[in-house]
Amino acid sequence: MSIGERDRHTGQMMTGHEWNGIKELNTPVPRVVYFFLILAFAFAVGYWLLMPAWPYGVGYTRGLLGVTQHSGVDADLKQAASDRAAWTAKIESASFADIQADPALMRAVRETGRTLYGDNCAVCHGTDARGGKGFPNLRDGAWLWGGSAEAVSETIRVGINSPHEETRSSQMLAFGRDGMLGRDAILDVVAYVRSLSDPALATGPEGAPRGAHVAAGKEVFEKNCASCHGVDGKGNTDLGAPNLTDHFWLYGGDRQSVFTTVYGGRQGHMPNWEQRLSDVDRKILTLYILDLGSGKP
Incomplete structure (x- = not known):
């Protein structure tokens, strides 16, 4: 211990601590540190006064500026x-x-x-x-x-x-469920409707029998479906009736899906x-x- 001893190189006083011959200087804290500490404290006090800061159980201090997230x-x-x-x-x-x-x-x-x-x-x-x-x-x-x-x-x-x-209103009738068409007539019109978008379905491996279904289905279509979908099957945008000659099927264009549509009807909602x-x-x-x-x- 060398309390009160002054370092001969820097002129600073010693703290009195020594480790293996190395003595600790009692170097003062730089003034710039005090400056920033005082500045930070002043900022904190100013923020507490101006902005919402301290909770007090049922609320919080609002601050002089009245600033809120709202x-x-x-x-x-x-x-x-x-x-x-x-x-x-x-x-x-x-x-x-x-x-x-x-x-x-x-x-x-x-x-x-x-x-x-x-x-x-x-x-x-x-x-x-x-x-x-x-x-x-x-x-x-x-x-x-x-x-x-x-x-x-x-x-x-x-x-x-x-x-x-003023809603747009549209409904596909349930021709089978409501007894307007028999099963054979529905199968025929399904064959015809599917052939409108894919003419290859009108002929093929089944030959004449398939052609007979399509021909019979055309008659069923003209009597029961043409009033909405048009004689050519191209639909009617005034009624919301879809075009049956394109390749876009809202409920599916396979045989079973079209049969289900004709048999049970459809009524979409928007x-x-x-x-x-x-x-x-x-x-x-x-x-x-x-x-x-x-x-x-």
């Missing part, structure tokens, strides 16, 4: 609404065709429409909009009620077989979105859905 979120929402208003006003006033021709507006449509679709449509039509059995594929261009922007927008607004007073979505949101959603079917990313 006010921050409200400010962000107001800013987002202000930014959104600039381009939503253009979408609201422009026609569908003008919006589709404007790359900047379509970028906004794709960004916002993706969220609208995911929140409202994906649960039925799938995240990729390719649908499933009983739920239409929105990318294939086979529209039951028409594929124009105005027609799609109206379908979104009023729904199909929904509680909306909610109406007039109360849930604003006019401009429905317009954005319409444009987004049509854009999905255009093959664009």
Whole structure:
């Protein structure tokens, strides 16, 4: 121990501690450390006074500035609404065709429409909009009620077989269950309907017997189905009757699926979105859905 001893090289006093001949200097804390400690303390006191800080059981100190997470979120929402208003006003006033021709507006449509679709449509039509059995594929261009922007927008607004007073209404009759057609007649019309989209099914290994079924089915079709699907089987978008000559089948195009449809009927359902979505949101959603079917990313 050498208490009170001064180091002859630095002039600093010794602490009196020594290890194996090495003596410890009593070096003072640098003033800059005190400066930053005082600055940190002053900042802490200032923060405690100005901002929400201390809990006290049933609440917390509000701070002199009255800043809260709620006010921050409200400010962000107001800013987002202000930014959104600039381009939503253009979408609201422009026609569908003008919006589709404007790359900047379509970028906004794709960004916002993706969220609208995911929140409202994906649960039925799938995240990729390719649908499933009983739920239409929105990318294939086979529209039951028409594929124009105005027609799609109206379908979104009023729904199909929904509680909306202006809903689109459509129902496939249960020809077998309700006794309108016998089993043989149903099998014949199934053969004919399937041959409309695949002419190869009208002939083949079965030869004449298959051709006879198709011929008989055509007669059944003309008497019972043509009023909705048309004499040529190309459907009717005014009635929501599907085109039977293409390769798009909502409930399946195999023999059993078509038989089940004819025998038991079909009645799809789509909610109406007039109360849930604003006019401009429905317009954005319409444009987004049509854009999905255009093959664009």
